[in-house]
Amino acid sequence: MPMIPASGYFPDFLTPQNRQYGGIESIIESVAGSPENVLRSQLDLLDRGRGSAWLERLYEADLTAREDLRKLLRDYHRVALAPYWNAIRNSVEADRAIRTRALLDGGVHGLLHSYLPLMRWTPPVLHVRYSVDQTLRLNGRGLLLAPSHFGQGPANSLADPALPPVLVYPAGYDRTAAPVTVRALGRLMGGTRASILIATETAATSGELARRVGVSAATVSHHLSALRAAGLLSTLRQGELILHTRTSTGSALVNAARPPGT
Template sequence: MLRIHFTTEDLLKTRVATSPDPMWELVLSVFRLRRRLAVARYEPWYRQVRADASRSDLLQRIRLMLMPMIPASGYFPDFLTPENRRHEGIESIIESVAGSPRSVLRGQLDLLDRGRGSTWLERLREADPAAREDLRRLLRDYHRIALAPHWNAIRSTVEADRAIRARALLDGGVHGLLNSYRPLMRWAPPVLHVRYSVDQTLHLDGRGLLLTPSHFGQGPANSLADPALPPVLVYPAGYDKAVVPVAPVAVRALGRLMGGTRASILIATGTATTSGELARRVGVSAATVSHHLSALRAAGLLSTLQRGELILHTRTSTGSALVNAAHTAGT
């Protein structure tokens, strides 16, 4: 259990990340690649990454270098997820990770179970230039294979979760936001109790908390081990279990969107919206809305998320791009 203690100032500074964090997604995707958890939505990703990585030595490098640094359970180094670089390009982030000071590399890699005899981790611990270059190349290649081709799906999952949190914030303020994370977290002011892999207490001390939804997150939440670093809590983003990951939309699927009612529904889901609200806005029956929502989901243009009894619909990044293109064409 992780117990996060808030002050009034912390509540004012608490926010939800505006976009996926590339390095948190990278680290958590390694867990999905290692464990191959029985989660249907990761299966196509798992098969594709394994196949693509097997065409070169990347799969071997993942096993020999990346997985020892990101164990199946427990601690992994904080320097892999630099919070101060999250809004920079992936090359800048990778350079920051590979260029971590020797004292940081030593201190954090010493916390790993290095009894498996990874000579590469030993060299990285000593800030060996060749080991740093190995890390740069490994992170670049892994990102190119495992994240870049799937970034639209990753971003759509995070954006849909943000819509849920925005709705909770508007309805209930910060307390409503923190209450929206049940059952993963329990808000008992002034402490947020979080399902966590170890027993830990974190005092925010006026720094606020960055809540970061993750596409590849599963099970307990994740955070930085060093309490002196900027507080961040990474949690599994909500998703519709019946929806497959967003893929490039086929011409035939786009053809299903033709028609005023379906277009109106897609436009109306720019913010998280219930089926009842959509029916009132568009002026059709609930059954008609349900039919069109199914078609939009099948085309990868809309996501449906459920939190308790609340079911909300929101456009994916592909759906928003389509609407924006239609607006541009009409001007």
């Protein structure tokens, strides 16, 4: 807790840009194995006056303190992340589907406009609800937009402006989705629902799905309710649009049904 205060700055090395993803262990190692100069420069920005002996040992790059950090991260992953990984992945993938739809419909401008009201795009400036008054100049660098399942309120970025620019924002996902039950899964049988599930590979409105599948809007609405209850589909609002997209579970079901080699 001394390393992650309730508000204000926390070290950038806790959110590494692990481009070569090799599982949770590779990410843990990216954090715990941070270079000594990185540890010291970033921990210097913390209020370490509360006298955490462990934090002081980590500041000195003590090997035991680093191993403690590895164990803490593994334990946290086991307790707080692993049991809920499907929900976490679903929320991020649903947000990605919404942004992909916005990009396809309106290009980069459409994508950036899709973040209202959290962000406001007035070219060439992206105004973001943020906890402090700050200006980040990209100077030709790209900006990584990262949806966060745990995000609440304003967006966040790395404190060090020299690091590759990253903007973490709350994922827009269906927070009212009902828990999956055996009874709900039993309602899924039928060709129309299967067709709708296949058609939601990209985010679509109810009207678009009705045209794709060739049924009435009322029929689509009925089947969408069953698909949501079974955890196979998410429904999100994007501006005035209500869009539907498959969850990772729904995609896994569709992919499992594909003939080999397709």
